[in-house]
Amino acid sequence: MGATFVVTLREAFEAALLLGIVYAYLERVGARTEYRWVTLGGVLGLVASVAAGVAVSFLSGPLLDLGPDLVAAAVIFVAVALITWHGWWMRQHARALKGDVYRRLDEARATQRLWIVGLVAFTGVFREGAETVLFLWGLMSQTTIGGWGGVTGGVLGVATAAVLGWAIFRGGRQLSLPRFFGVTSVLLLVVAAGLFSTGIGKLIGLGFIPAADPLWDTSWLLRDDSVVGGFLSGLTGYRARPTAPEVIGYVGYLVGAGLLFFTPRTPRAETPDREAARPSAGVLS
Amino acid sequence: MTRRVTAAIFMVLAAVMTATAVRAAEPKEIPITIENNRFSPEEIKVKAGEPFVLVVTNKDKAPEEFESKDLRIEKVVPAGKTMKIRVRALKPGTYPFVGEYHEKTAKGRIIAE
Numbered sequence: 001m002g003a004t005f006v007v008t009l010r011e012a013f014e015a016a017l018l019l020g021i022v023y024a025y026l027e028r029v030g031a032r033t034e035y036r037w038v039t040l041g042g043v044l045g046l047v048a049s050v051a052a053g054v055a056v057s058f059l060s061g062p063l064l065d066l067g068p069d070l071v072a073a074a075v076i077f078v079a080v081a082l083i084t085w086h087g088w089w090m091r092q093h094a095r096a097l098k099g100d101v102y103r104r105l106d107e108a109r110a111t112q113r114l115w116i117v118g119l120v121a122f123t124g125v126f127r128e129g130a131e132t133v134l135f136l137w138g139l140m141s142q143t144t145i146g147g148w149g150g151v152t153g154g155v156l157g158v159a160t161a162a163v164l165g166w167a168i169f170r171g172g173r174q175l176s177l178p179r180f181f182g183v184t185s186v187l188l189l190v191v192a193a194g195l196f197s198t199g200i201g202k203l204i205g206l207g208f209i210p211a212a213d214p215l216w217d218t219s220w221l222l223r224d225d226s227v228v229g230g231f232l233s234g235l236t237g238y239r240a241r242p243t244a245p246e247v248i249g250y251v252g253y254l255v256g257a258g259l260l261f262f263t264p265r266t267p268r269a270e271t272p273d274r275e276a277a278r279p280s281a282g283v284l285s
Numbered sequence: 286m287t288r289r290v291t292a293a294i295f296m297v298l299a300a301v302m303t304a305t306a307v308r309a310a311e312p313k314e315i316p317i318t319i320e321n322n323r324f325s326p327e328e329i330k331v332k333a334g335e336p337f338v339l340v341v342t343n344k345d346k347a348p349e350e351f352e353s354k355d356l357r358i359e360k361v362v363p364a365g366k367t368m369k370i371r372v373r374a375l376k377p378g379t380y381p382f383v384g385e386y387h388e389k390t391a392k393g394r395i396i397a398e
Contacts, residue, residue: 005388057348057363065369068361074294081293101372131350134361135386138347140363205357207336207373225383241355 004139004150008157010230011128011135012122015045015067016165017191017235018124021184022086022117024172028180029093034114041121049129053137069206072127076199079123080253083192086120087185087261132158138256192257194237197250204245214241312336312371319362320344322387333377333397342367349391353382356395 019042026034056068136158139151172180203209219240220227232238237250315337318325322345331337343349343362351360351370362368375397384391 005385009390048307057366060366063387064366070298072359074298074376078294116373131361133360134348134363136351138349138364138386141347201357205359206374207371225388239354 002084002153004135004153005157005160006227006230008154009160010157010234011132011229012054012158012161013164014128014191014234015042016125016161017168017187018083019121020165020168021173021187022120024169024180025086025090025175025184026114026117031114034117037115037118038121041118042059042125045122045125045129049133052126052130053133056134066206068130069202073199073206075123075127076195076202079120079194080192080199082116082120083188083195084257084260086117086191087188087257090181090185090188093181167196169171172210173201180247187279189257189261190236190255193250193253194233194235195252197237197239197242197246198233200246200249201243204243209245212243212245214243215247217241246274290367309364310359312338314338314340314369316340316342318344319384319391320340321348322349322384322390324382324393327393329393329395330395331372331375331395334374336374337372339370339372340367341370346366347386349387350385351382352385353380353395355380357381359385 019038022038023035026032026038052068052071056064059067077225136151136154172184175183200209204211218238222232222238222240224230224233224238224240229238229240239246242250287334311330312335315329315331317329317339319341323370329339339351339361341351341360343364343366346364348361348363351362351368352358356372356375358370358371360368372395375395377398380395380397382393382395
């Protein structure tokens with residue numbers, strides 16, 4: 001039971017974290033009515049996960065040998081792009097705090113772009129969703145080996161992840177608004193950097209990026225397959241033996257997206273003309 | 286924004302497909318079986334410097350995920366299915382792998398020499 005608990009908790013943790021953050025974000029900017037986009041994204045992510053699990057189980061042939069890997073790699077990079085966008089957008093609102101978040105949100109709502117927040121939820125759930133579905137499915141079809149204890153553990157793992165997501169949501173409500181934006185920006189930055197280097201690792205594994213020797217080896221300190229290593233890998237992209245492309249990607253993303261998330265207001269945005277700082281004047285166009 | 290995301294997805298897919306097309310043909314295939322949540326054989330010897338294909342057959346009634354952290358490979362092998370996993374040319378060394386869904390029993394290693 002303990003083993004299956006750890007597996008599903010590890011798989012579902014990232015999705016729970018992202019859902020907790022985007023729900024909390026909508027709550028904090030007074031857009032509760034837009035929860036539905038996140039809920040819809042999450043539910044569709046779950047549906048897509050089940051569909052992918054079924055497809056993998058019943059399809060066959062060459063499509064199956066490479067297809068799921070390509071989808072997995074694409075989902076990772078799309079997730080990175082969406083999280084980056086969300087972090088950037090959140091920053092625009094954080095900058096506008098002295099002014100009028102609510103008016104800005106109205107503008108965003110008017111332009112109907114909050115549904116993109118739902119996409120963050122979708123990719124977050126879908127990324128590890130198919131794996132989790134297949135794992136639980138396997139447990140249930142193989143109760144003679146795992147026993148119902150294994151199934152219970154697996155379900156409890158997902159439930160615990162959901163509770164963690166809920167805790168993040170509740171915790172987000174306790175923080176002051178600037179601190180909330182700060183903390184979640186850092187979280188998103190680290191998760192996305194980890195995802196980005198995981199994506200590069202996947203491309204290395206598939207042979208699309210030339211393999212390189214590991215730059216260092218910290219497996220004596222923390223192994224990838226240990227429980228803590230697994231969680232750290234999900235949260236921050238930790239690898240005991242990272243290669244140069246992964247490290248460069250990780251650091252490059254941290255610096256690039258970090259600048260995007262945390263640079264002080266540009267002179268342009270500080271002009272009395274508030275229109276210049278409007279979210280829709282930037283990435284949203 | 287949506288358009289840019291879509292464009293980015295297509296660019297990634299195009300790059301990936303091109304890379305697939307130009308890859309060398311027909312590396313050596315090495316069979317490996319999963320039964321009772323164990324790999325057989327558990328030790329695979331390969332020539333260093335030559336890419337190869339693991340042909341993984343899952344004889345169990347539950348899916349298994351072939352995973353090697355070192356090789357950056359994660360691949361679900363559904364119950365009763367055979368999947369091909371391409372592995373890049375390896376430097377001499379030992380590369381452990383596990384069945385992630387049954388990590389306690391499903392363990393093995395690839396030895397490149």
